[in-house]
Amino acid sequence: MPLKQTIDTCFDVEVGETGLTRAEFEAVLARTEPVLVWLREARETGALPLLSLPAKTADLAGIREAADWLADGSTDVLVLGTGGSSLGGQTLAQVAGWHLPVSGDFRPAPRLHFLDNLDPHGLAEALAVLPLATTRAIVVSKSGGTGETLMQTMALLAAYEDAGLKGAIGERLLGLSEPAVSGKLNKLRKLLEPFGVRFHDHDPGVGGRFAALTNVGLIPAALVGLDVAAVRAGAARALAPVRDKAAPGAVPSAVGAALAVAYAEARGITQNVLLAYGDRTERLTRWYVQLWAESLGKQGRGMTPIPAVGPVDQHSQLQLFLDGPADKLFTVVTTDVADKGPRIDPALAAEAGQAEFGGRTVGDFVASQQRATVETLARNARPVRVLHASALDAERIGELMMHFMLETIIAAHLIGVDAFDQPAVEEGKVLARTYLEGM
Numbered sequence: 303m304p305l306k307q308t309i310d311t312c313f314d315v316e317v318g319e320t321g322l323t324r325a326e327f328e329a330v331l332a333r334t335e336p337v338l339v340w341l342r343e344a345r346e347t348g349a350l351p352l353l354s355l356p357a358k359t360a361d362l363a364g365i366r367e368a369a370d371w372l373a374d375g376s377t378d379v380l381v382l383g384t385g386g387s388s389l390g391g392q393t394l395a396q397v398a399g400w401h402l403p404v405s406g407d408f409r410p411a412p413r414l415h416f417l418d419n420l421d422p423h424g425l426a427e428a429l430a431v432l433p434l435a436t437t438r439a440i441v442v443s444k445s446g447g448t449g450e451t452l453m454q455t456m457a458l459l460a461a462y463e464d465a466g467l468k469g470a471i472g473e474r475l476l477g478l479s480e481p482a483v484s485g486k487l488n489k490l491r492k493l494l495e496p497f498g499v500r501f502h503d504h505d506p507g508v509g510g511r512f513a514a515l516t517n518v519g520l521i522p523a524a525l526v527g528l529d530v531a532a533v534r535a536g537a538a539r540a541l542a543p544v545r546d547k548a549a550p551g552a553v554p555s556a557v558g559a560a561l562a563v564a565y566a567e568a569r570g571i572t573q574n575v576l577l578a579y580g581d582r583t584e585r586l587t588r589w590y591v592q593l594w595a596e597s598l599g600k601q602g603r604g605m606t607p608i609p610a611v612g613p614v615d616q617h618s619q620l621q622l623f624l625d626g627p628a629d630k631l632f633t634v635v636t637t638d639v640a641d642k643g644p645r646i647d648p649a650l651a652a653e654a655g656q657a658e659f660g661g662r663t664v665g666d667f668v669a670s671q672q673r674a675t676v677e678t679l680a681r682n683a684r685p686v687r688v689l690h691a692s693a694l695d696a697e698r699i700g701e702l703m704m705h706f707m708l709e710t711i712i713a714a715h716l717i718g719v720d721a722f723d724q725p726a727v728e729e730g731k732v733l734a735r736t737y738l739e740g741m
């Protein structure tokens with residue numbers, strides 16, 4: 303079953319005066335019309351390569367081959383890379399069971415590790431415990447110049463050398479970066495190619511945070527057995543209403559973008575909580591944070607993404623969400639979990655004084671919580687939309703990610719910023735380099 307978006311609990315009739323009026327929403331929704339025309343044309347002309355990805359199949363064999371090469375005889379596979387060079391892969395891999403509490407630790411070899419944060423202690427400890435002779439890595443950097451990734455890579459190269467494996471680095475590492483362009487230095491290629499490391503090309507027309515559906519996200523996904531063709535098929539579903547010239551009200555991503563922008567403009571509500579239920583969606587919330595924050599936060603404009611996972615964050619953030627400032631728009635991602643998971647023994651439930659648990663499954667409880675949280679938010683005058691998937695599988699995650707990417711691009715157009723750059727972060731990078739030189 304495809305993704306279902308429900309926005310009824312976003313309006314004044316349901317949430318009181320914090321809520322938008324239908325007229326306020328419709329006015330912004332109407333402004334998505336030219337954006338949808340632009341998107342449709344960009345898909346047809348290929349001007350926005352992201353939009354060609356859902357229908358693309360020619361590269362899938364190469365993606366599966368790369369994943370098989372990384373896995374072959376390996377106990378461990380590292381993904382070095384940060385931001386958009388890592389989070390999309392993490393999000394997809396988690397749907398296949400990577401990084402789930404407990405069961406994620408018991409997955410069959412190879413173990414998959416994403417090293418996306420540069421931490422001196424963590425990296426040293428990782429390099430000390432990894433069985434390097436059976437460890438492969440894929441190094442992902444669109445630009446080839448990200449300091450964190452270069453440093454991790456150099457540290458790994460030195461560790462291989464110390465382990466007497468220098469001669470076989472080409473058999474252990476794979477690179478993924480923009481194609482070499484004459485006259486333009488790609489530091490990662492310059493560093494790794496002399497070791498005989500092969501490179502896959504990062505599509506130069508797809509920015510890192512929009513790259514989950516390219517080899518960047520799909521190689522790690524394939525490595526843990528996710529059906530990468532199904533991910534693309536799901537993405538195609540999210541794109542279909544744009545392609546098919548549906549009216550804005552029938553394009554879920556346009557509706558979502560219009561809601562967020564209408565709340566920002568008409569109510570000053572610029573905080574967007576993504577509360578996703580289930581361990582398999584935890585990385586999705588982190589991927590969404592980069593997408594929404596880095597794409598929209600510029601020129602004094604933007605909206606602040608807040609990640610939350612259910613039900614666990616009911617026990618940390620929900621108090622604030624319900625009873626703190628009414629300054630947030632909520633998106634709750636739910637799935638059909640009723641009847642799923644362990645079933646509770648009625649005798650134990652009665653013994654514990656929790657008779658209503660008896661005969662119910664864990665999923666029954668979570669399903670009730672999903673419903674109760676949405677309703678409680680609305681009753682407390684918090685606007686909330688629901689994105690519901692019957693199950694979070696390869697196809698649905700592809701649909702969900704494409705939905706959010708389209709929503710982000712449309713929102714960027716509505717607020718008048720470029721979704722695809724991130725100029726402000728450069729200043730700190732330059733300064734950090736200066737400080738490093740002075741050490």
Ligand SMILES: O=P(O)(O)OC[C@H]1O[C@](O)(CO)[C@@H](O)[C@@H]1O
Binds near residue numbers: 384387444448511
């Ligand atoms: O893939 P790269 O070029 O290493 O960049 C990693 C990340 O760094 C950023 O450029 C921000 O510094 C992100 O936009 C990007 O996803």
